Amino acid sequence: MKDIVQRFLKYVSFDTQSSENNPGQCPSTEKQFRLAEYLLEELNAIGMQDVEMDSHGYVFATLPASKGMEQVPVVGFIAHMDTSPDCSGTDVKPRIIENYDGTDIVLDAEEGIVTKVSQFPELLHHKGEDIIVTDGHTLLGADDKAGIAEITSAMAYLIEHPEVKHGKVRVCFNPDEEIGCGAHLFDVEKFGCEWAYTMDGSEVGELEYENFNAASAKITINGISVHPGYAKDKMVNAALLATEFAQQMPENEVPERTTGYEGFFHLYQMQGGVEQATLTYIIRDHNTQMFQMRKRLILDMCERMNEKYGAGTFLPEVKDTYYNMHTQLVDKPHITDIAKSAIEEACGFAKVVPIRGGTDGAQLSFKGLPCPNIFAGGLNFHGRHEFLPIQSMEKAMMTVVNICKLVAEAK
Secondary structure, three states, X not given: OHHHHHHHHHHOOOOOEOOOOOOOOOXXXXXXXXXXXXXXXXXXXXXOEEEEEOOOOOEEEEEOOOOOOOOOOOEEEEEEOOEOOOOOOOOOOOEEEOOOOOOOEEEEOOOOEEEOOOOOHHHHHHOOOOEEEOOOOOOOOHHHHHHHHHHHHHHHHHHHOOOOOOOOEEEEEEXXXXXXXXXXXXXXHHHOOOEEEEEEEOOOOEEEOOEOEEEEEEEEEEOEOOOHHHOOOOOEOHHHHHHHHHHHOOOOOOHHHOOOOOOEEEXXXXXXXXXXXXXEEEEEEOOHHHHHHHHHHHHHXXXXXXXXXXXXXXXXXXXXXXXXXXXXXXXXXXXXHHHHHHHHHHHOOOEEOOEOOOOHHHHHHOOOOOOOEEEOOOEOOOOOOOEEEHHHHHHHHHHHHHHHHHHHHOO
């Protein structure tokens, strides 16, 4: 299993951070091409066929069916190359802690950067395992370079073990998942699969096929700027109106106070001054009716604020981003049943959990490619405290192998 670790360590040496500042460009950052080009070489080297990259950096490859398995349904595996804009991915310095002892992990002693068990109790689930951590100054990139390593290593395993029969398998490594665009230019027809799985989940053993319905809301607040010495009954301070709006939002329906299937409003950006200000929210809910109600609340609040401060003061723009994939999978239970069995074989158990976020698979499911999400093993994504148990990565790799085997056996 050393190869999977070496693959992952190589992948994180590439800075592939995506950016929301280049709308219309795919990939959003040129540096994602560097990892894509490396993956082209690697996939060819391990013996994959039809290896290619399109003009937008999507990498495709094929593992041909075992002899006599040509009629088995074609299944795909997908992982994304980019890392989150939330934290630097430049000059990642991973470190392997062997036989983790369950104590706090010092990432940088000089600067006092410590991953504390009290803050991240999930560490204790991996006591005795070997885990990969950062140096405290970047994210790790397990989201989703662990998924790429697991898929590539599973393909190499199947090529090296022809006794494991399987149908035709397709893989794709795509850009820009972290900014919600990974599936936008994904060519489902070219991929040619009956269904697929993203290897982009978190904790070992988890299977996800219910995700948030998602929308964004940008609220522009128009004020009136007047010299403060002569502002009485004239000035309208957009910055203060923005804080008034934010304070009226449901205080407990925020990410830091919700869990499981509970939805939320997340104010993640607030900008402006007296003349104009903007509030940017993301809106999330698993329940379709509640999702619609949340969007309606934003619009209704803007309407009430306009009644108070004048028409055109609050200008909302609400856009849907993606929807709950469960609606596209509920009548195709074999897709999740096979995944559950494969995970149980690799891990000894399988745990179905809701995704408190979204994946490319959610969007792809609505483009005609049913696509649940399987654990990749990393935890604490998008920050310096991200870590990856090696044993979880190995089990994810074997889950991919098991799926290929089970699909062939069920033909």
